[in-house]
Amino acid sequence: MAIIATFEFPGVSRAQYEEAVDRLTGGAGLNGPADWPVRGLIVHVAGPTSDGGWHVTDVWESREAFEHFAAVLMPILQEVGIPTAPPLIREVHHVVR
Template identity: 35%
Template sequence: MAILAHNQSPDWNEELYLGTLERAIPDPQNPPSGLVAHFAGPREGGGWQVIDVWESEEHLRAFLEGAVLPAAKELGAPPFDTVVTEVRNSLIP
């Protein structure tokens, strides 16, 4: 079952996001297993958000624990919140 992951923090910014992304996915042509789509941008009111679609929550958790969290820790980034929901429908024109 596909899932939607919404990661966000009022304490993150584009610089922290890009630094983490470079470390977590060094080759964008070789994305992590199970990633369907990735979107990122500023939050209204400040901070940063990332919205991903994954094939499963297991794929998401493996990527967070194996790549994102270690990269963020290396940069001294603050924690972020993650909300996971089931994808019920999608439309990709």
């Protein structure tokens, strides 16, 4: 079953987010789900918050795919100085592509 993973990163800058993406993709950039180092991403949405932080919402094909990704992501976030609070995970009822 697909899941939604929502991250809130208070105080995180666009530069930190982009550095994390560069490390995740080996500097190739983020043009589509195939650019992620782990298969199973359906959609990734990110942007600044009104209080100067960063917000990320991902939809993954399964919890297992997300957990595999999290094992790759968390060390990168720590290296970049992004706090690693657990995301809010919800089951998906409906995805429109």
